[in-house]
Amino acid sequence: MIKTTAAICVAPNVPLEIDTLTVDGPGPGEVLVEIVASGLCHTDLTALEGVNASSVYPLIPGHEGAGRVVEVGLGVTTLCIDDHVIPLYGPECGECSMCRSKRTNLCWTIKPTRDRGVMPDGTSRFMRGNKPVHHFMGTSTLSRYTVVPEIALAKIRKDAPLDKVCLFGCGVTTGVGAALAHVRPGDKVAVFGLGGIGVNIIQGARIAGASRIIGIDISSAKTELATSYGMTDFIRPGPDAPDPVVAIRDLTGGGVDVAFECTGVLGVMRQSLDCCVPAWGVSVLLGVEPSGSELSFPPVQVRYGKSIVGSYFGGIKGRTGLPGLIDRFMEGEIDLDRQITHRLQLHEVNEGFHLMKQGKSVRSVVMFE
Template sequence: MISSRAAVLHRPGEPLRIETITVAPPGPGEALVEIAASGLCHTDTTAFDGGNPSCVYPAVLGHEGAGRVMEVGPEVTGLRAGDHVIPLYGPECGSCRMCLSGRTNLCWTIKDTRDRGVMPGGTSRFRLGDQTVHHFMGTSTFSQYTVLPEIALARIRSDAPLDSVCLLGCAATTGAGAALEDVRNGDSVAVFGLGGVGVNVVQGARIAGAKRIIGVDTVAAKRPLAERLGMTDFVDASAVDDIVGAVHELSGGGVDAAFECTGIVPVMRQAVDSLIAGWGTCVLLGVEPSGAQLSFPPVLARYGRTIKGSYFGGVKGRSGLGRFVDLYLDGVLDIDSQITHRAPLADINTGFDRMGRGEGIRTVISFD
């Protein structure tokens, strides 16, 4: 057992508490990882009010991190101490029906135990005194030391700065990956929500060769960064009455691809309505409230539009994440401009408060 500083959410409605927990050694097929840095993501906040059904309290939150392998358990074959890794909330076992299908990056091999806040063997590696503390999204990157299954760790090149590429654990890969999958050269694109995922959709669309990238947001202060990353037009959703009409006008009748990055159901409908008939594709990326429903007239789909979702940008973590590390180190994918704040673990609640006010794009916390 080792001691670890961690941000623990004891129950909904409370702030995170900085605690010293104990972390058990890795079991079969698991690795102990020292987290160097972790981004603060909106998905973590779904546990704050009890709205995330897969969060079991108390829990160590965090899913957008990077670190180093400290120790591996029995049956681990592809990792060793010292490897640099990015934790994956979506694992890749490589042998299940999903992994072998060639149709999805989803792998539900350990979904049942992950959603119960425990390791595949059915127990947690975290304790606070005599109390069990649960894992969150199978990653728990708000702990200096965390344990993950080998299939939920992407080994990356050692020259990548961990306090930057941690964003590839969620927002950067989700946004850029989704755009690279669904945007064609010359397309017109609309991005609804210019937060951590949205700005990465913008630059993914730029890399894919989009000719017009329309950003839609209620916070005009997000415009400069989005423009730096490739946005060509901005629609201020707080000042425009007909947002869909504005997108249609800018795109000449509807966009080829629309990406919804807020999780707000009425915004999802705006994204669907912004598509051109015949081939327009709407990609849902934002996490909706529990129980939310999206409706639209069937004719929108019958006339050739596609409405789909994307999980982690369609990227298979263990086999595909290295490409995005390369894009970053080659200067093609800009991660550093998105990190608007850096803070120690002790200031994590301040970082989430800042997020709630719509200030900045990403706060990265460290354990130094």
């Protein structure tokens, strides 16, 4: 058992509390990780605002971190002390039917317990006094020390800067990975929502060879960054602006090959389908919709060849696929520096989420060193 400093969400819509907790050592198949840096992601905000159905309070948020292995539990074979790792909210066990299918990067081996805020054995490793504090997304990277199942840790090269590659824990991988999976050379692409995921889709679409990349957002705050990443056109919807679908069709001569939706707004999801070219256009949904939502569209669009698909963590298998993306970053193909807009200490974490809600940050990184 060791001490850790962590940000604690005691209840929705209450500022995070910074406190010292105790962390039990890793159990069988588990690993104790010292987090060096953690990015702040909008999914964390869903827990803070009480709209994330898998949040059990009190909890320690954070799922975009990077750190070093401190201790390994019984039966751990793929990781050693001092290995550099990125915690994964989506594990890769390699043995379940999903992993063996080779059709998906989804692995739900530990999902039932993860969504209850506990480890696979049904208990928490965090204690505040004599009361447990729940894990979040199986990672809880806004704690200096955290315990994660071995199957939910990606081992990465030691020369990769942890204060940057922490962003591969969610936003960068989700965005770049989705674009690399769906965009072909010469494609015309639309990206709805230019937050952390949206700008990385633009970066990935450029890498994949898209000929035109159209960004759509109600704010123009991210246009400079999006343009530097490859955006060729920007549409800002509004009461006095043309309908985005019409504008996209006009710009592309009929529609885009691939549209990415990153807002979670049902009306925008429908726009992402409507702006696709008939016969082969693909709408890729990444935004998280409110619980209980349903999307409607004319079936004729699908019968005439359009398709709607989802993307989870960019389609990347965390343990086997993520190291390759980090190699591409280290080779200079993927940029991280321009999207890290703020570096904060843990006691400034509430300010980081405030900057996010105001649209003044792309990614804030909380430093533990």
